[in-house]
Amino acid sequence: MDNLIALLIAAPLLGAAVLLVGGRRLDAVGHWIGTLLSATSFVLGLILFAGLLGKDAEHRTLTQHLWTWISVGNFQADVTFRLDQLSMTFVLLITGVGSLIHLYSVGYMEHDERRRRFFGYLNLFLAAMLLLVLADNYLLLYVGWEGVGLASYLLIGFWQHKPSAATAAKKAFLVNRVGDMGLSIAIMLMFTTFGSFAFGPVLSHTGDTSEGRLTAIGLMLLLAACGKSAQVPLQSWLGDAMEGPTPVSALIHAATMVTAGVYLIVRSGAIFNAAPDAQLAVTVVGAVTLLFGAIVGCAKDDIKKALAGSTMSQIGYMVLAAGLGPIGYVFAIMHLVTHGFFKAGLFLGAGSVMHGMNDEVDMRKYGGLRKYMPVTFVTFGLGYLAIIGFPFLSGFYSKDAIIEAAFAKGGTQGWILGGVALLGAAITAFYMTRVMLMTFFGEERWRNQPTRSPEAPGAEPAAAYHGEAASGHAAAATGEPHPHESPKIMTIPMIVLAVGSVFGGFFFHLGDRFLNWLEPVTGHSEGDSPISAATVTGATLVCLVVGVAIAWAQYGRKPVPAVAPRGSLLTRAARRDLLQDDFNHVVLVRGGEHLTRSLVYVDHTLVDGVVNGTAAGFGGLSGRLRRVQNGFARSYAVSMFGGAALLVAATLLMRAV
Amino acid sequence: MNPVNYLYLAALLFTVGATGVLIRRNAIVVFMCVELMLNACNLAFVVFSRMHGNLDGQIIAFFTMVVAAAEVVVGLAIIVSLFRTRHSASVDDASLMKL
Numbered sequence: 001m002d003n004l005i006a007l008l009i010a011a012p013l014l015g016a017a018v019l020l021v022g023g024r025r026l027d028a029v030g031h032w033i034g035t036l037l038s039a040t041s042f043v044l045g046l047i048l049f050a051g052l053l054g055k056d057a058e059h060r061t062l063t064q065h066l067w068t069w070i071s072v073g074n075f076q077a078d079v080t081f082r083l084d085q086l087s088m089t090f091v092l093l094i095t096g097v098g099s100l101i102h103l104y105s106v107g108y109m110e111h112d113e114r115r116r117r118f119f120g121y122l123n124l125f126l127a128a129m130l131l132l133v134l135a136d137n138y139l140l141l142y143v144g145w146e147g148v149g150l151a152s153y154l155l156i157g158f159w160q161h162k163p164s165a166a167t168a169a170k171k172a173f174l175v176n177r178v179g180d181m182g183l184s185i186a187i188m189l190m191f192t193t194f195g196s197f198a199f200g201p202v203l204s205h206t207g208d209t210s211e212g213r214l215t216a217i218g219l220m221l222l223l224a225a226c227g228k229s230a231q232v233p234l235q236s237w238l239g240d241a242m243e244g245p246t247p248v249s250a251l252i253h254a255a256t257m258v259t260a261g262v263y264l265i266v267r268s269g270a271i272f273n274a275a276p277d278a279q280l281a282v283t284v285v286g287a288v289t290l291l292f293g294a295i296v297g298c299a300k301d302d303i304k305k306a307l308a309g310s311t312m313s314q315i316g317y318m319v320l321a322a323g324l325g326p327i328g329y330v331f332a333i334m335h336l337v338t339h340g341f342f343k344a345g346l347f348l349g350a351g352s353v354m355h356g357m358n359d360e361v362d363m364r365k366y367g368g369l370r371k372y373m374p375v376t377f378v379t380f381g382l383g384y385l386a387i388i389g390f391p392f393l394s395g396f397y398s399k400d401a402i403i404e405a406a407f408a409k410g411g412t413q414g415w416i417l418g419g420v421a422l423l424g425a426a427i428t429a430f431y432m433t434r435v436m437l438m439t440f441f442g443e444e445r446w447r448n449q450p451t452r453s454p455e456a457p458g459a460e461p462a463a464a465y466h467g468e469a470a471s472g473h474a475a476a477a478t479g480e481p482h483p484h485e486s487p488k489i490m491t492i493p494m495i496v497l498a499v500g501s502v503f504g505g506f507f508f509h510l511g512d513r514f515l516n517w518l519e520p521v522t523g524h525s526e527g528d529s530p531i532s533a534a535t536v537t538g539a540t541l542v543c544l545v546v547g548v549a550i551a552w553a554q555y556g557r558k559p560v561p562a563v564a565p566r567g568s569l570l571t572r573a574a575r576r577d578l579l580q581d582d583f584n585h586v587v588l589v590r591g592g593e594h595l596t597r598s599l600v601y602v603d604h605t606l607v608d609g610v611v612n613g614t615a616a617g618f619g620g621l622s623g624r625l626r627r628v629q630n631g632f633a634r635s636y637a638v639s640m641f642g643g644a645a646l647l648v649a650a651t652l653l654m655r656a657v
Numbered sequence: 658m659n660p661v662n663y664l665y666l667a668a669l670l671f672t673v674g675a676t677g678v679l680i681r682r683n684a685i686v687v688f689m690c691v692e693l694m695l696n697a698c699n700l701a702f703v704v705f706s707r708m709h710g711n712l713d714g715q716i717i718a719f720f721t722m723v724v725a726a727a728e729v730v731v732g733l734a735i736i737v738s739l740f741r742t743r744h745s746a747s748v749d750d751a752s753l754m755k756l
Contacts, residue, residue, distance in 0.1 A: 632752050
C-alpha cells in the first residue's frame, strides 16, 4: 500500500504533462482528462485513508523511498514520501476540493479557447502541492514549494493578455520569492545544525540544539510561511492574485498555496516548540494579519477582493493557532480544513455570480440576486454562515477552538491574542454580512446600468473580446445584465462544498475525532484558560451578533449607494489595502532605486575610475614614450650607447659593491 | 712597452668612432666610424690575448674581421640603394620607413 503514495502525485503530474505537451488535438477532451486524473488522485487518497484508519494510531505513518536524489559526502537527499495523519488530511483536502474545482472549471472555462492549458496548470498545481505535503525532507518539500509558486504564477497570469493579470502574476511570484529565500536559508541552517534535513533527524533532535539556532531556523520558516500564506509583511500579492480566473482563486485560497505556510509551521512544530521566541513571532504575525485582512475585507467593493481579505484573515487565525504550540496545532489544521470547504464554496459562488452578471465584480452593481440565482444564493449563504461561525456550522467549531486556544495561552499574551481573535470574529461577521447583503439582498442596482459594456467609452479594450472568465458573455455584455443560475456542472461542486461547510465542523468535533486523529503527529496540550470554554463561546456569539447587526444597520436597512462614498480615513486606507503597496513602494521600490543609484554612482566613479584611470595612465605614458621613436638613426644610436654605458656602469658598480 | 698603452689607444679609437657615429650625418662617414669602433675592439682583443698569453682574443679578432667584411658588403649596398632612392647619403633624411 505504501507504493500508492507516489501514484498520488504521479496522477496529476501525468495530467499536467499530457495536457501541456499534447497540443491542440486534446482540446476537446483535455478538461476531462485533467478532472479524471485529479479525481483518481482523490480516490487513491481515500484508499490510503481507509488503510490508515485500519491501523493503530501509532503505526499510521507510511513511507515510500523512491530513489536517492543527491548523495555527496554526508549530504544525502532522498526522494522519499511520508504519509502520516497530517499529510493525509492535506491530501484529502487538496485532491477533494481540487477535484471539485476542476469539475466547476469545466463549466466556468467552457468558452475559453485555452481551457486545455488551464487544466494542465491546475493539475500541475495539485501535483506540486501534493509533493509539498508528502515530502519526507525539507529539500523535497522545497521542490513542491517552488512548484506551487510556479503553478500559481501561471494561473494568476492565465489571462496574460490583460496587463493587470500579467503584473499580478509577477507580483505574486516576486513576493513569494522573498519567502522562498527564507525556506532555503532555513534548510541550509538545518543542514549545518543537524547534518540533515529529513523530517526524522531534524524534528527529533531539537532538544539537544541551542535555542538560538532553533530560533533562527524558526524565524526563517516563518518568513517562508508568510510568503506562501500571504501573512504580513508579505501579504501584498494576495489581493492582486484575484486577477486570475475565479476557480484559481478558489484553489489558491482553499486547497493549495496559502495553506502551505500553515502546513510548514505545523510540520515543523518541534522546532517552534523548542524556540519560544520564534513561536511568539508566529502568533504576532498571525494576530496582525488576522486584523489586517479583516479590515481590508470590510472596505473592498470587489467581491473577490473582499473574499481575498477574508482569506488573509482566516489564514491569520490558523497561523495564530499554529503559533500557540501544541495547544493550537490541531485547531489550526481543523480550521484549515473547514475553511477549505467554505472558502472554496464562497469563491465558486462568487464565480457563479460573476458568470451570471457579465463578469461584473463590483458588489455595488449587484443586489437582490437571491431571486435569480437560488442555488448560488443558498450555497453561498451556507458558506457565509459557516465562515462567520454560526452555531453548529463548521466555522463555529474550528474558529471557536482557536479563540479558546488563544486564551489558553495564558497570561497577558493570552488575553491580547484572545481579544484580537474575538475582535476578528466580530469583523468577520461584519464584512461577510456586508458581502452577503450587497450581493443577494437589497435593490437590484444592476438595472438600467450596463456593466462592462465594451462599447462604453473608457471600457478596457480587452473586455471586448476576452473579459473576466471569457465565458461567452462578452457578446451579451451590452446593456443590462440578465442574472441567471449557472449550469449544473458548476452548481454541483458548490452544493457539495456547502454540505461540507455545514457538517464538516460538527463531524470533526463529534467525539474529538479530528483531535484524536492528528494528535499522534502534532501533539496536543490543553493549556490553562483563564476563562471557561462556555464563556468564550458566548463571547464569540456576542461578537458575531454585533458584527452582523452593524452590517445590517449599514447595508441592510439603508440602500447601498451605487457609487462608493468617500468614507473615513481608515476606509480609504483599507480600500488601498491599508497602504501595503504604498509602503512597499516607498520603502522597497524607492529604497531599491536609491540603493541602485548609489551603487551605479560608485560603479561609475570608483570602479570605472580605477579601470579608466589605469588605461588613461598607460595611454599617456605611451604617448610620451612614442616620441622617442622619431626615425632618426643617430637618436637611436644615442639610446644604444647610453644603454650600453648604463649596463657597463651598473656591472662595474655591482662588482665594486 | 706596456700593453696597457694599447688599451688606451683602443679606448681612444672607440670613442672617436662612437662620437663619429653619433654626430656625423653622412652615411659613409658613419659607416667608417663603425669600422673604427670594430677595429678598436679588435685591437683590445689582441692586446688582451697578448696579456693573458693565449690565442682566444686573436681568434675573436679574426672573427670580427670576417663579420666586418660581410657587414661592409651589406652596409655599402644599403647605402648605395639609399642614395639612389633619396639622392642623399644623409642618415637624417632616412627618418621615415616610406618614401
